[in-house]
Amino acid sequence: MPEAFRHESRKKSMTNKEKxxxxxxxxxxxxxxxxxxxxYQGVESWDSVGHMSLVAALEDAFGIQMDTxxxxxxxxxEKGIAIMKKYGVEx
Amino acid sequence: xxxxxxxxxxxxxxxxxEKARILASKLRELTEFHRGHxxxxxxxxxxxxxxxxxxxxxxxxPFIPVRMFKNHELLSVPxxxxxxTMTSSGTTGQRVSKIFVDRQTGMEQxxxxxxxxxxxxxxxxxxxxxxxxxxxxxxxxxxxxxGAAILGLRMLATEAAYALTPEMELDLEAVDGFLSRHGDGPxxxxxxxxxxxxxxxxxxxxxxxxxxxxxxxLITGGGWKKLVSLNISGKAFRxxxxxxxxxxxxxDHYGMVEQTGCIYAQCPCGHLHASVFSDVIMRRPQxxxxxxxxxxxxxEVVSVLPHSYPGHALLTEDQGVLLGEDxxxxxxxxxxxxxxxxxxxxxxxxxxxxxAAGF
Numbered sequence: 001m002p003e004a005f006r007h008e009s010r011k012k013s014m015t016n017k018e019k020x021x022x023x024x025x026x027x028x029x030x031x032x033x034x035x036x037x038x039x040y041q042g043v044e045s046w047d048s049v050g051h052m053s054l055v056a057a058l059e060d061a062f063g064i065q066m067d068t069x070x071x072x073x074x075x076x077x078e079k080g081i082a083i084m085k086k087y088g089v090e091x
Numbered sequence: 092x093x094x095x096x097x098x099x100x101x102x103x104x105x106x107x108x109e110k111a112r113i114l115a116s117k118l119r120e121l122t123e124f125h126r127g128h129x130x131x132x133x134x135x136x137x138x139x140x141x142x143x144x145x146x147x148x149x150x151x152x153p154f155i156p157v158r159m160f161k162n163h164e165l166l167s168v169p170x171x172x173x174x175x176t177m178t179s180s181g182t183t184g185q186r187v188s189k190i191f192v193d194r195q196t197g198m199e200q201x202x203x204x205x206x207x208x209x210x211x212x213x214x215x216x217x218x219x220x221x222x223x224x225x226x227x228x229x230x231x232x233x234x235x236x237x238g239a240a241i242l243g244l245r246m247l248a249t250e251a252a253y254a255l256t257p258e259m260e261l262d263l264e265a266v267d268g269f270l271s272r273h274g275d276g277p278x279x280x281x282x283x284x285x286x287x288x289x290x291x292x293x294x295x296x297x298x299x300x301x302x303x304x305x306x307x308x309l310i311t312g313g314g315w316k317k318l319v320s321l322n323i324s325g326k327a328f329r330x331x332x333x334x335x336x337x338x339x340x341x342x343d344h345y346g347m348v349e350q351t352g353c354i355y356a357q358c359p360c361g362h363l364h365a366s367v368f369s370d371v372i373m374r375r376p377q378x379x380x381x382x383x384x385x386x387x388x389x390x391e392v393v394s395v396l397p398h399s400y401p402g403h404a405l406l407t408e409d410q411g412v413l414l415g416e417d418x419x420x421x422x423x424x425x426x427x428x429x430x431x432x433x434x435x436x437x438x439x440x441x442x443x444x445x446x447a448a449g450f
Binding site for chain 1: 174175194197198201202205206209214215216228242243245246247249
């Protein structure tokens with residue numbers, strides 16, 4: 001993950017929603033537009049490599065460590081919101 | 092019971108009667124689905140004789156030889172829905188199998204792999220040292236079976252480091268770096284059998300070195316034929332790795348690209364286990380009838396996951412022996428077995444075997 005992003009995602013002024021969206025746009029290299037509709041394998045960059053970058057970004061942004069079951073269940077932007085809730089992160 | 096239900100239960104929790112009932116119903120449905128969506132598969136199953144009412148258990152499902160995927164492009168969904176085509180790791184001159192995977196099948200395969208593996212190494216993710224070169228996964232659009240296996244297991248890990256350089260030399264700097272960060276806690280080590288033998292063990296031996304990987308669970312897979320041809324048994328392999336790296340937790344597995352995800356992992360008793368997602372049936376070569384426990388036969392594999400291609404019941408080119416069902420001392424339910432070799436005329440094609448063919 002680029003250093004600039006690490007710094008940015010930890011800014012207090014960002015809402016969880018903004019941080020969450022940032023994780024997707026940075027890890028999957030996609031524009032913020034339409035990010036809510038993203039699904040695993042739905043875009044070329046969200047393959048198994050992109051998936052692990054996304055997981056790393058989420059873990060870093062919210063200071064959590066996800067279980068393997070949640071990593072495989074992280075199949076869409078929407079689904080991820082429910083998963084974040086399990087870790088006490090309200091998006 | 093839907094596939095989602097299977098994903099919510101322990102992957103080794105179904106006893107034989109219940110499993111047979113669930114598999115029979117799911118595999119019957121899959122057979123009907125593939126007959127309706129893949130003309131070549133319908134022709135074959137017509138020829139084999141298909142009677143859905145006669146299906147009482149998983150062994151009543153018609154099976155096709157795994158080789159069919161080499162000679163035919165078999166798929167049951169529109170090509171536009173295929174997001175990756177997996178190829179078997181055939182050596183030069185051999186035809187490769189082409190397996191067409193859509194999003195649903197791919198996700199379920201990944202889930203099954205993780206569900207099964209985490210039953211062996213725990214739900215908590217651990218750092219992983221991969222005994223391979225990062226080059227194997229460099230090209231994201233063109234994964235070999237070897238790269239796919241690495242990426243599939245990568246999800247079990249918090250952090251992954253590669254132990255070999257692009258030239259397939261032991262990267263001591265990378266290994267030392269990994270060990271200084273994680274060497275004193277439990278971690279995962281993954282590599283294909285031959286890679287671990289040749290690039291880790293032999294390389295250390297030639298350098299006169301040892302490494303402390305004593306906290307590692309070593310996950311291996313991808314074929315033993317090369318090592319068998321060098322007269323190295325499973326026990327000799329484990330003894331050698333233990334003496335040079337201190338590893339005492341070994342998890343080998345059996346699996347194939349035609350049924351990715353449904354791996355058969357080896358418990359501490361040395362038995363390969365079938366999970367709730369799949370099963371093995373040993374068949375007599377004379378008439379394909381089912382072997383008794385303890386009798387060597389050709390391994391048939393069935394899996395409830397293949398949706399985009401008709402690969403839910405396949406006769407492999409491997410031989411094995413069913414050792415028992417539901418009563419392994421490790422506590423896992425389901426069948427447990429061992430692989431005894433490959434059919435004489437069959438090709439060399441395990442992931443590490445095809446790599447090893449170059450040595």
